[in-house]
Amino acid sequence: MPKIRNIRAWLMIGVLAGLIAAAVQVVGTTAASSTAAAAQELPGTASPPAGPELTLAQVQAAALKFAAIAHEPNPTAVSVARGSFADAQALVDGNAGADTSPAAGTAGAAASEPVFLVVMHGDFTLNAPRPKGAAEPAGSVMGLILDAHTGFPEGRYVGVEEPQLKALGPVTQLVEQ
């Protein structure tokens, strides 16, 4: 009987040791991740992109790529204007009554960073993040905000309203009607 009690005791100790080992592993992983994270630079605080800006041909290629992703391989009346990120976003974000001042919505990107805003027409259905059960965003107008230096697609708009490109700057037509 004493031996049985000992085995039971060791079994208890074994299970407890297992649980403690698992807990230490979880806590250790979390703590290590937090420490490593604290030593890194916050995202969005890096220096703004520099170097040459995209050519209009590159802008057009990027625009057509994202139009195709939105199930419209042949958009019409594709136009582009260059301006600041904040001004471009204010033209396409569909706000009503929100603060669209440069400080709002830049999320670490400099509000004055140069971008290209491309406006396209067609039959767009955007494969976009959306709640479970919601329909894919669709519309006859697609707007695309591209970083002027890197071409990164910062903003995507799909809807029925026509962004007033002229308010951003001189407009260049890339694809005819």
Added chain:
Amino acid sequence: MLLGNRLMPFVLLAGILTAVVFGQMATTSAQAATWKCTESSHCYALTEWHMAGCSAECIDGGVADITSQSASVPNWEKGAFVTNEMWASTNNEGWVETGQVAGNGVDCCSEHRFFAGETTNNLNYYEYDQPGAVPLNEYHSYVLEDLKHDGVWEIYWGYENTDWTLAHEYGGYWTHIDDLEAGMEGSDNSQPTNEGIQMLAGIWGSPDSWHPWEGVYKKVTFSASPATCISQLAGSWPGNASYHTPC
């Protein structure tokens, strides 16, 4: 005593294996299934809190602290993506959402903070993706709220619940929400990989403060599409969960 000593290593090993197996069983709702989603029909692993509606219960906002541990999107060039994020809406009239996205026409695996919303008339959608990538295994904080009840939904981004930045404001919306969801969304014709942890809070009260996702009338539920898994974090607020795909 001698027998106990000889058996001790084996008993300890058995104990550890027991703990690991028990832990897996307790925290994973594995689904032996294959990925069945496409770039247009998405898969989700979600914590869902569908409130009783503003006649009984609705709130002022939500908080999600999200840690992405891995992401890989095979068909990223075609616009496929995975997200780790939170959604807010009322009466299914439009929505606002924010979190982290990988894929989406950018590359296979880097995560970018984003916000998106579709207006209440479901006619206009706008999404912003932040150029700078978010490192994996960090926890980033996201808030959707309308504390002024004026229909303008403020989106804040933070880092470990500090360094808050007003990321955006969406106007012309409802003044309260009765539906919060958080978790992963996958859009790809092929099986992507994604793994994350979320810690959640709801915002209400006078003054507004953070509370568990748990109302008087409705509790949180979990849902998982085939080949995705989500499970409650033991000892944590309701809805705090880990999720991943494949299972």
